Amino acid sequence: MLKDIAATAHGVIADFDRTLSRVWHNGKMCETCHGIMDNSALMPPFYRQEANRLLGKYYPIEIDPKMTEEEKIPYMLEWYGQIHNLIVKCRVSQGSLEDMVSASNVKLREGTEKLMNELHTTNVPVLVFSAGMGDILEQVLKHFNVYTNNVKVVSNFFRYDDKGVMVGFKDDLIHMFNKNENAIHSSDYFDKLRGRNNIILMGDSLGDTKMAVGVPQPSCILKIGFLNDKVEERLEKYMKNFDIVLIDDQTMDVASSIVDLMK
Template identity: 55%
Template sequence: MSTHLQSIKMKLQGILESMKSFHKSTIKMKNPGKVAEMVSQIIADGKSKLQVIMDFDHTLTRVHEAGRRCACTWEILDQSELMPQIYRDETTRLRDKYYPIEIDPNLTIEQKLPMAVEWYTQAHEVMLKTGLRQKDLVAMVRDSSAKLREGTDQLLERLHQMDVPVLIFSAGLGDLIHALLDQHADNHDNIKVVSNYMRFDDEGKMVGFHDELIHMYNKNENSVHSSAYFERLRGRNNVLLMGDNVGDLRMADGVENPNVTLRIGFLNDYSEERLAKFLDMFDIVLVDDQTMDVGNDIVTQLA
């Protein structure tokens, strides 16, 4: 190996070695050398070339804290005393039926997709029967166990200060995402949330949803090509992508002229089969890691 190549290799290794999060037992990588090269390129190109694409539920938010499971946006409604018991009964039935399909490593996305549509369609129909009121959403979030991962507020603040666009794709509930960000971080103007938004009548009662159903397998950047937000993405062909499901890998579909796409996967429900699948598809896999340490380590290196 030439002296020049040795120097490059040492530099790449040094990048990861200097970041504390890359020494945690929760981090797994199939190809650390490739990750080092990608991180090095993102850092070298700087903040002006970066965009961030994130899932929300159990990616930006915690899965558990102090032995207690933390709610996703759907579960915020489950936990609220303002919702009728029949709602909890029905959503539990749907979760018990469809969640094992979602995390089954032996099924392809194409096989899972119709099941996802069934799940979300039926969950939406159940919500419509509850008489949900818009004025109750803030209290529902406040009283729930939903929390951001440790360091998420700092990451979002850093990205805001750097004017890096953040696109949050969520198959959850957009109204609750904004309420949660308002309460636990700052709902910055560099953040765009694409999700399922409730529609209310003049009296504030839920009567449906706006636009197309967003589920875990149809989230991608093509959906913002006609929006003003898309103009902010021009020239930003380095992508930091974070998700907790293999369907989240499609969130970067539609990125124009992508250069580096660093895929970080949060493996929340562990099995050896799922870990193997995640390692094949994500560049970095975080096993039961309730922090945003890796994202913060990378972003703090940007100039």
């Protein structure tokens, strides 16, 4: 499989938080898209307090190896619904998002900029598929100069009023366990893959393995999984669902090596 992918890689599908972005840097946890907003000084204190409380309640459920996806989904819907309603109450301005990202400690995995540049240079379409907040995700990609014309983002995007104040979300909710639904896969990215049937998929959760649903007649999908925590509890399931499992790897070395073989 690796030889086939390397010889004719036609597309990349990647989760963002803790996949393209780092988990740790210099001993400190890096912020996710939600974390950027949760910890921003531009957000009111009541938001940060409630968001952190919800994280403490629901994140252990998200990564609980003993629960099935079906058992987790109602809790994830509760979590996202409460966070989204909370954000609306904050009347976030569209213009503040760039400042939130600039002031955050978000970082891409070491070598991500190089990898994204290679994919752009070789005209490989990249789908960044995230259950996070698309507006912030796009700002992060712009901040690190990797939001090029071959990159498509599918995520949860804000809806704004005529004054640029966030008043809700567009389209259907994307969470970590519904990345296979047809409504989500209406993205024109999949049209671009016609005739490009070999895919590199990267994610950090088991739900990410579904991101390639919608690829037209796939001949080969190489799934790279980043296992960032609870390694002993989750390793067996990751080994069954991903072709390559990287444990606490804060780099893009493996994916870059595969893309380099394309040359």
